[in-house]
Amino acid sequence: MDKLDDDIKSSQKNYNPSSDFVETTLQQINNQHQTAHRRFKVWIPTLAGALVLLAIFIIIPLHDNNKSGGVFEGPSSSKSSSIQSYPTSQAAANGSSANGTNNASLTSDLNSVNNSISQESSDQSSANSALNDQSQEIAIPTD
Amino acid sequence: MADTQELAVIDDVRSGNTESYRFLVERYHRGLIQHLYNLMHDEQSAEDVAQEAFIRAYNKLSQYNETYSFSTWLYKIADNIAYRHFKNTKFISDIDDVEEFIPDSKPTAEELVDKKLDQEAVREAVDNLPSAYKQVVTLYYWDGFSYEEIAKIIDRPVGTIRTWLHRAKEHLRKELYGQIR
Numbered sequence: 291m292d293k294l295d296d297d298i299k300s301s302q303k304n305y306n307p308s309s310d311f312v313e314t315t316l317q318q319i320n321n322q323h324q325t326a327h328r329r330f331k332v333w334i335p336t337l338a339g340a341l342v343l344l345a346i347f348i349i350i351p352l353h354d355n356n357k358s359g360g361v362f363e364g365p366s367s368s369k370s371s372s373i374q375s376y377p378t379s380q381a382a383a384n385g386s387s388a389n390g391t392n393n394a395s396l397t398s399d400l401n402s403v404n405n406s407i408s409q410e411s412s413d414q415s416s417a418n419s420a421l422n423d424q425s426q427e428i429a430i431p432t433d
Numbered sequence: 434m435a436d437t438q439e440l441a442v443i444d445d446v447r448s449g450n451t452e453s454y455r456f457l458v459e460r461y462h463r464g465l466i467q468h469l470y471n472l473m474h475d476e477q478s479a480e481d482v483a484q485e486a487f488i489r490a491y492n493k494l495s496q497y498n499e500t501y502s503f504s505t506w507l508y509k510i511a512d513n514i515a516y517r518h519f520k521n522t523k524f525i526s527d528i529d530d531v532e533e534f535i536p537d538s539k540p541t542a543e544e545l546v547d548k549k550l551d552q553e554a555v556r557e558a559v560d561n562l563p564s565a566y567k568q569v570v571t572l573y574y575w576d577g578f579s580y581e582e583i584a585k586i587i588d589r590p591v592g593t594i595r596t597w598l599h600r601a602k603e604h605l606r607k608e609l610y611g612q613i614r
Contacts, residue, residue, distance in 0.1 A: 294602060295574070297609070301555035302575045307466040307480060312458050315484050316451075319491050323451055 439503050447494055458487055461504055464576060465511055471571045472515060474560070482518060486511035501585055505578070509586045512568070558608040566601035569594055 308314075439460075445453040462483060469479035490497075490507050497506055559570055568587060572578045580598075584591045 294606060294609070297552075297555045298559065298570065298574045298605070301552040301559065302467075302471065303552075303556060305467055305470040305476060305479070307463060307483075311462055311466070311480060311484070312455065315458050315462070315487050316455055318484065319454060319488055320451060322488065322492075 436502075440499060443494060443497065443499075443503065446491070454491055457490075457503060457507075461507055462487070464504070465507060468508065468571060468576050469511060469515060471575055472512075472564075472568065473519070478518065482511055482515050485514050489514070502582070505582045505585050508572070508576070508578075509588075512586060555605075555609065558605050561608065562601055562604060566597055566604070569597045570601050570605075573598060 439457070442453050442456045446457075465486065466479050466483045469482050470476060473479050473482070486507060489510050493510075497503070559567060562570065565587075569583060572583045572586060573580075578586065580591050580594045583594045587594075589597075
C-alpha cells in the first residue's frame with residue numbers, strides 16, 4: 291500500500307442516500323407484486339372460462355363424433371346402404387373387425403339399419419291403412 | 434459466497450415473504466448508491482439506478498447463484514443498468530478505448546508545484562480515467578471488493594482486472610505526481 295493507494299482511498303466523496311430510499315424501494319416491489327397478483331387473478335378465471343367453452347363447443351362434439359364412429363355418416367333410409375351393412379356377430383366371425391371401436395361402429399350401423407327397416411314397415415302399414423280407408427270410402431252403398 | 438444469514442433471507446424471499454427483502458435492501462443500499470454516485474456523479478440517477486437494481490434483483494432472485502456473494506451479483510446488475518442508462522455518453526468504454534487511453538496533457542512544472550494533492554484533485558484524476566479503469570478503481574478502493582469479486586461484477590478475467598488497476602494507477606501517478614514510480 292503506497293501513498294497513491296491512501297490518496298485514492300481517502301478521496302471518496304461521501305453521499306448519504308435519501309432516508310426513505312428503503313421504504314420507497316420496498317413499496318415499489320410490493321406494488322409490482324400486487325399488480326402481478328391481480329393480473330394472475332384476472333387471467334386464471336378467463337383462461338379457465340375459455341377452456342370450458344372450448345371443451346363444450348369443440349372437444350366434446352368431436353369426441354362424441356369419434357365415439358359414434360368416424361366412418362358412419364348418419365342414419366340412412368336407402369336400401370342399398372342397409373344391404374351393405376351386416377351384423378356385428380357376422381363381422382366378428384369374418385375377422386374383419388377385431389377391435390372394440392369397429393364393433394361399436396358396426397353395432398351402430400346395425401341399429402341404424404334396424405331403425406330404417408322399422409320405419410319402412412311403419413310406412414308400409416300406414417300406406418296399407420290409407421288404402422283400406424280409400425276402399426271403404428269408394429264402396430258407397432247404392433241405396 | 435453469500436453468508437448463512439443472507440442465504441436464509443434469500444430463501445425466505447424466494448418462498449414468497451417479500452418483507453424479508455428489507456434486510457438485503459437495508460444492508461446494501463448505502464454502499465450501492467455510493468458506488469453509483471462515484472461513477473455517475475448525480476445523486477438522483479444513482480438512487481434511481483440503485484432502486485431499479487434492487488427491484489430487478491428481487492424479480493430475478495430465482496436465478497441468483499449462491500456461489501457469488503449477493504453484493505457482487507447486485508453490483509453487477511446495477512452496473513449493467515447504469516451502463517444502459519449512459520450508453521450514449523459512453524459511461525463504460527470498451528477495451529479498445531482503454532488500451533488507447535493517453536492522459537490529456539502532462540502538467541507543466543509550475544502546474545505541478547501549484548497543484549494541491551488534496552482529495553478533490555485525486556477525485557478529479559479518477560474521474561478523468563477511462564470509464565473501465567474508473568470502474569475498477571472505484572470498486573477496488575472505494576467499495577472494497579477483491580480482484581475476484583470485481584472480475585465477477587464486470588465479467589472480465591482476474592488477470593485483466595489486475596492489469597487495468599495497475600495501468601489506472603500509472604495514469605493517476607502521472608496525473609497527480611507527474612512521474613511513474
